[in-house]
Amino acid sequence: MVIGIPRGLHAYSHYPMWQRFLSVVGVETLASPLTTRDILAAGVKLAPSEICLPVKAYLGHVEWLRSRCDAILIPRVVCLKQDGRTRFGCPKALALPDLVRALISPLPRIIELNLDERLETAGKSYLGLARLLNPDHKGKSAFEQGILEQAEADQRLRSGAAFATFWQGADPPHESAGPAATGTSQKTISGPRSPAPVPRPLTPVLRIGIIAHSYLLFDSALSINLKEKLENLGAQVLTPVTVPETAAFPASARTREICWYYEQELLRSAGYLLADGRVDGLLLVSSFSCGTSAVINEVIDRELNHAGTPMSTLLLDEHTAEAGLSTRLEAFVDLVRHRARHKRPNA
Amino acid sequence: MRATFPYMGNIHITFGGMFRALGIEPIVPPAPNRETITRGVLHSPEQMCIPFKYTLGNMIRALEMGADTLIYSGGTWSCRFGYYGRLQPDILNDMGFKFRTIVLSLNSWTEIFREILRLSNGNLPRMAGRVARAARIAWLKSSTVDQVELLSRRHRPLEQEPGAASRAYRAALQQIDETDSIRGLVALRRKIDESFRAIPSKPDRKVLRLRIVGESFCLLEPVVNFNVLERLGNLGAWADPFLTTHHWLGFHGFRIGEAARQRLMKKARRYWRYNTGGEDENAVAYTIQAADLGYDGVLHLHPFGCMPGTVVGPTLQQVSRDYGIPMLDISLDEHTSESGFQTRLEAFVSVLEKKRKR
Numbered sequence: 082m083v084i085g086i087p088r089g090l091h092a093y094s095h096y097p098m099w100q101r102f103l104s105v106v107g108v109e110t111l112a113s114p115l116t117t118r119d120i121l122a123a124g125v126k127l128a129p130s131e132i133c134l135p136v137k138a139y140l141g142h143v144e145w146l147r148s149r150c151d152a153i154l155i156p157r158v159v160c161l162k163q164d165g166r167t168r169f170g171c172p173k174a175l176a177l178p179d180l181v182r183a184l185i186s187p188l189p190r191i192i193e194l195n196l197d198e199r200l201e202t203a204g205k206s207y208l209g210l211a212r213l214l215n216p217d218h219k220g221k222s223a224f225e226q227g228i229l230e231q232a233e234a235d236q237r238l239r240s241g242a243a244f245a246t247f248w249q250g251a252d253p254p255h256e257s258a259g260p261a262a263t264g265t266s267q268k269t270i271s272g273p274r275s276p277a278p279v280p281r282p283l284t285p286v287l288r289i290g291i292i293a294h295s296y297l298l299f300d301s302a303l304s305i306n307l308k309e310k311l312e313n314l315g316a317q318v319l320t321p322v323t324v325p326e327t328a329a330f331p332a333s334a335r336t337r338e339i340c341w342y343y344e345q346e347l348l349r350s351a352g353y354l355l356a357d358g359r360v361d362g363l364l365l366v367s368s369f370s371c372g373t374s375a376v377i378n379e380v381i382d383r384e385l386n387h388a389g390t391p392m393s394t395l396l397l398d399e400h401t402a403e404a405g406l407s408t409r410l411e412a413f414v415d416l417v418r419h420r421a422r423h424k425r426p427n428a
Numbered sequence: 429m430r431a432t433f434p435y436m437g438n439i440h441i442t443f444g445g446m447f448r449a450l451g452i453e454p455i456v457p458p459a460p461n462r463e464t465i466t467r468g469v470l471h472s473p474e475q476m477c478i479p480f481k482y483t484l485g486n487m488i489r490a491l492e493m494g495a496d497t498l499i500y501s502g503g504t505w506s507c508r509f510g511y512y513g514r515l516q517p518d519i520l521n522d523m524g525f526k527f528r529t530i531v532l533s534l535n536s537w538t539e540i541f542r543e544i545l546r547l548s549n550g551n552l553p554r555m556a557g558r559v560a561r562a563a564r565i566a567w568l569k570s571s572t573v574d575q576v577e578l579l580s581r582r583h584r585p586l587e588q589e590p591g592a593a594s595r596a597y598r599a600a601l602q603q604i605d606e607t608d609s610i611r612g613l614v615a616l617r618r619k620i621d622e623s624f625r626a627i628p629s630k631p632d633r634k635v636l637r638l639r640i641v642g643e644s645f646c647l648l649e650p651v652v653n654f655n656v657l658e659r660l661g662n663l664g665a666w667a668d669p670f671l672t673t674h675h676w677l678g679f680h681g682f683r684i685g686e687a688a689r690q691r692l693m694k695k696a697r698r699y700w701r702y703n704t705g706g707e708d709e710n711a712v713a714y715t716i717q718a719a720d721l722g723y724d725g726v727l728h729l730h731p732f733g734c735m736p737g738t739v740v741g742p743t744l745q746q747v748s749r750d751y752g753i754p755m756l757d758i759s760l761d762e763h764t765s766e767s768g769f770q771t772r773l774e775a776f777v778s779v780l781e782k783k784r785k786r
Contacts, residue, residue, distance in 0.1 A: 131732065131738045172705060179743055340505070374475065384518070
């Protein structure tokens with residue numbers, strides 16, 4: 082049995098775990114390719130018009146996979162426990178399998194991965210999944226190895242590796258025949274909209290933070306290579322995945338009360354990046370009609386930005402034009418550089 | 429204490445009576461209008477849902493009228509509704525208003541208890557009496573309003589003279605709002621029944637039966653939904669919303685009707701596993717119920733960009749296909765045009781009428 086993993090949404094946070102877990106359990110996996118224009122176009126066609134861009138892309142990935150595998154893994158990450166608090170996903174994460182079933186047919190078997198830590202621990206949920214896929218397998222070692230793999234991948238990102246390292250072993254066989262998986266995954270990321278080679282940044286460098294969901298920012302088809310564009314403009318880019326694990330949570334009472342798991346991470350990152358002048362400017366990037374961003378962007382603006390760091394908001398959707406985005410980024414970088422020169426004369 | 433609360437539909441009648449019985453002065457902002465929404469939009473995050481913008485606008489107007497305490501319902505959950513009580517006070521603080529916030533949740537009962545005790549001058553028996561009376565008044569007002577709403581929906585498509593039912597409806601609401609004694613309210617119930625029965629009707633007229641599902645604020649606040657119940661009534665359709673203010677209070681406050689709802693949910697499970705907020709689970713369940721009861725169509729209303737409302741849309745379409753019940757999905761925000769809304773309703777009703785004739 083080949084299980085398809087759509088490369089969108091949660092895959093940008095949990096892929097190494099799933100990949101290792103499923104391979105130890107003994108099933109073959111097939112990840113959909115990185116988002117291409119065709120995948121996105123297929124998703125846009127299927128999706129209701131008001132839904133956010135990453136969900137549209139996700140539907141495109143499911144559409145791509147459905148004729149190529151025997152089952153598709155669709156997570157339903159309802160609730161996670163983080164530092165003793167219960168945190169929920171946004172409604173789209175809670176209803177993802179329902180949404181896919183309502184919009185795409187015929188579908189191969191859908192394997193739901195239900196994570197609801199109010200009911201049972203993540204470990205138990207994974208064990209249940211292992212039992213379902215391979216009744217002979219105990220699943221415990223698979224879960225433990227998956228956790229380790231995930232921790233390693235997160236650590237690589239934290240120490241500044243390219244996001245492509247997250248996809249080790251994700252290479253779809255139709256693109257790479259050889260076993261050199263890591264080498265080719267680099268190639269897949271430079272898709273149709275390939276960025277120019279990144280020039281060595283000038284020193285001392287302008288530091289710009291980006292607050293965005295991984296599934297939006299690192300999907301270069303959705304973010305239109307936003308990170309590379311900033312780097313080409315001579316900025317050092319700090320993203321939520323580079324924030325140290327030990328970074329303290331901002332003391333503000335209001336931020337503590339935000340109970341979405343991904344957004345909690347974004348708030349922690351924003352608090353870390355804005356404190357002690359770690360960045361010269363902060364970009365809040367979200368997709369159009371992303372409901373949670375409407376809340377947390379407001380919280381970041383009102384609660385965390387005491388130092389008055391320049392901030393800008395970018396909304397992305399499938400109509401975002403590359404030229405328009407570049408213009409806005411250039412304008413923002415110019416402004417931040419101007420401000421930084423006044424504060425740090427050698428910048 | 430001069431308290432205000434998020435204004436929604438006819439909820440102020442119930443809360444107003446209850447607060448007065450407790451010795452709290454209720455500040456009820458004027459019915460939301462263009463000015464309310466313009467000011468709400470000005471101070472809200474751009475991508476926020478429309479109930480947030482309306483309630484913020486109402487809070488601003490209530491604070492200007494002298495309110496010193498804001499009462500919110502709380503809860504942390506997947507939907508943004510739970511964050512209103514956290515985000516709005518911050519925004520209002522930054523605007524320079526001075527006030528106190530009470531978020532109703534399990535953690536705040538002691539605070540509320542102490543506050544009511546203080547209002548009764550620390551006299552515990554007196555407080556108990558007041559609370560009992562307030563609860564009775566709230567229940568009577570809420571259920572009488574519910575009855576009025578039901579009668580107006582029933583009578584509107586059948587009335588001989590257009591507008592008669594709506595006039596009776598408004599008069600009745602005003603009387604309920606002004607009556608603050610238990611005996612008066614009980615007498616009023618009988619009087620209201622008679623006032624509706626006096627409306628000349630065309631009993632042989634065939635009316636369409638329409639179920640309305642969707643997000644609570646869009647269903648209950650006539651300013652946001654352009655008074656959809658009255659519009660449908662005037663088009664000759666009997667509109668049956670799955671939720672009324674009375675049920676909203678009863679259900680969200682005290683889980684009344686939970687057992688009956690759970691039975692309905694069983695059928696919805698196939699399509700929708702988790703309640704994510706925005707009444708999405710109910711939307712699926714009550715659409716199925718409407719199909720089983722032989723309704724002519726379903727209208728789904730939700731705020732533009734509402735997370736649960738958007739994500740449940742395709743599932744409702746699937747239910748509509750599987751059960752063969754026509755469905756119209758409309759998202760509402762401050763830019764929705766009244767004439768566009770009316771045109772879509774008219775088209776939907778005329779399609780349903782044609783379908784029934786066949």
